[in-house]
Amino acid sequence: MFGMWATILKQKANKLLINNNNNITWKIPVDVGFRYLVRLHFCEQGLRMAQAQLNDFTLFINHMIAITSDDIHRLREGDGILWYKNYMVVINGNKHEGKRDLFISLRCIHGFLDGHTPLEGFEIFKLSNHDNSLASPNPLPPTRDSSSRAIQLLLSVLGRRNTIATFVFAVMCLINVIIHMLPQNWGANIAIAIEEEEEKPPARTNRLCCRFSLAEIQSATEDFNDAFVIGKGGFGKVYKGFVDNMQEIVAIKRLKTDSKQGKREFWTEIEMLSELRHVNLVSLIGYCNEQNEMILVYEHMPCGTLADHLYKLARKGNVWLPLSWKQRLKICIGAGRGLDYLHTGNGIIHRDVKASNILLDQKFVAKVSDFGLAKIEIESESQSQASTNIKGTFGYFDPDYLKTRKLTTKSDTYSFGVVLLEVLCGRPAVEPWAEEDKRSLTMWARDYISKGEVEQIIAPSLRREISPDSLKTFVRVAVRCLHDEPKKRPAIANVVLKLEVALKQQENAESWEPIEITIEGTLIAWTSSCLQ
Structure with missing residues (x-):
């Protein structure tokens, strides 16, 4: 178990990577191949400041968003008590690495007022692995160079000047040649055996699913x-x-x-x-x-897919209630957090991000699905130049991926940008039977956005609902996701942060909506900040 307490801003420098008025990051070395329970303990005074919106902050674990000041505000609205929160972190890696760093970061937009932060301290508990062991991985034993042993043997044999020694040496050379030739001659059989073995999942998979x-x-x-x-x-x-x-x-x-x-x-x-x-x-x-x-x-996801609620149900003639703008923002934030977990926590590229692969549970919580095309980023980089198989869904393809065949997490960012346009416009990425200039959602929407006519692409059910500030923030992040140059697209974590800003702007706008009350034939109107 690892713990850190006391006043955060006064911790020793060797415990911190960054220590300024806006950012603090801790780096804790932990063993690979284990799960860790990270318990964050919150400070009452800092939480009150966050709840009063005096201090906007975001807390990250391994560069993934764990909790924000908005989350704290919503959690404390119920019973007003939030002392700690638990998170599960998996540290993957090869055994020879021994240890990897676990990062906990606290970022504040306006700085830490009077040295007060919402985090009092944290604890890290190491959990047993699937072998029910807490033992740290043993370093791999040093490999002996077979050639050096052969040289030693050669010297010892040549040292004996007799016929028997010469014969033994010749036999050993012959055996050595045969041993090195066998893998080449049996390569086809070995490949067949490996292919058959791939039909079965690893034993670890059988322990984790049925x-x-x-x-x-x-x-x-x-x-x-x-x-x-x-x-x-x-x-x-x-x-x-x-x-x-x-x-x-x-x-x-x-x-x-x-x-x-x-x-x-x-x-x-x-x-x-x-x-x-x-x-x-x-x-x-x-x-x-x-x-x-x-x-x-x-x-089972009882509410179907995001695509169902955006356009599929309507086209089938089903009776349905369109998603509100706040619902759509929360769904995008949830899906973004799922992708951020894949990218930042595991280095995985989904490669098929689209509205029909975002499922909704009974509370309309978004869940990313369909990982059949997923790739690990390191593996993708090593194979990108030789790969000719471009996989994904037409309409969501990153144009740079199509051109260079280089797959990165920014390819997912582009696809997510297409999803954001679907959410705003209420139409699919591709309309095969539409007029030529309307077939591609990205081309059609970006054309109107570039002309400053965003209101022309908003879904009819949303036009009188979206606040101008929320719309501006949302469109800006969608356009950045769709940038032609991958390096200029934001990471999904940054996309999530901007979407949370758009949600907060929408909530603020709704809390000041005008109320109309008629008293004895007289219309009275005023604004209220108490609407929920």
Whole structure:
């Protein structure tokens, strides 16, 4: 366990990376391959200042947003008590690394007034790994150079000037040649064995998610009854099912055998989601791969996808209530936090960010889904020059990725920018049957934005609802996400911060809406800051 207490601004310099009036960062070395419980303890006086909006701050854990002053304000509105908050952090890495740094950062826009901050201190608890061990990883033993041993053997053999020694040396040379030739001759067989092995998930995956039998899946969906279908696409169908003795509702995604999402994408999604845990990522419950089936079992998202609520339900003629602007902002913030967790915490590029891959639970909390195309950024960089397979969804592609085949987290930023335009405009990224100048959402919307005619692209249900300040902030961050040069696009963490500003501006505007009251035929109007 590691703990840090006392007055934060007066900590020793060797504990801090940054120590100025606006930013403080701690760097704590921890063992790789373990989970850590990070408990943040809050200071009452600092929290009161945050609640009174005297001090806007953001607290990061491993460069990911953990909590903001707005979050504190909302949490304390209930019972007024918030003394500490727990977070789970996974430190991935190779055993030979031994340790990695865990960062805790506190950033304040206006500086820390009178030395008061909302953070009193923090504790870090090391949790046992999946082998039920708390032992630190052992350093790898130094490898011996086989060539040096061969030289020593050669010298010793040549030292004996007799026929037997010469014969032994010749035999050893022959054996050495055979040993080095075997891998080349058996390369094809080894490749086949590796390919067969890839059909099975790592043992770690089986410990983190459930493997269902085909009979269990058929029972949960009444043998894939179409009455249970809740979604479909080029990949196949999604069924609503019941598992755990009919106690749990799940979503069961059955991939077509000829689907573009092949076996590689199937296993990629299983391995990714079994390792990742975040409130804004959809949870994988299990999978089934019997009899050439590729089936994934997720937590059920009763409110469907973001795309459903933006345009799909309306086009199907369903009765639906359009999402309010505040709801849309909160959904974008949630999805952004999920992507930030992937990028900053795990170095993962989603590669298929779109409105139909953002699912909504019963409280309209956003959860990013569909990780079949995801790649680790380091792996992507090493393969970018040789790769010719560009994958994703038309309309969301980063143009720089299409041109250079270089995939980075900024490619996800571009796709997220397209989603932001969908949220504002209430229309899909591509309209195949629309007029030529309206087919591409990004081209159509950016044209109006550049002419200063943003009001022309706002969804009809939102036009009288969005405050000017909130709209300006939102459009500005969307345009930055869609910048042609990846380096000039913001990181998703910064996008989330700007969206939170837009939400706060909308809430402030709504709290001062005019009230109209009629008394004896006389209309009286005034503003109030007490509306909720």
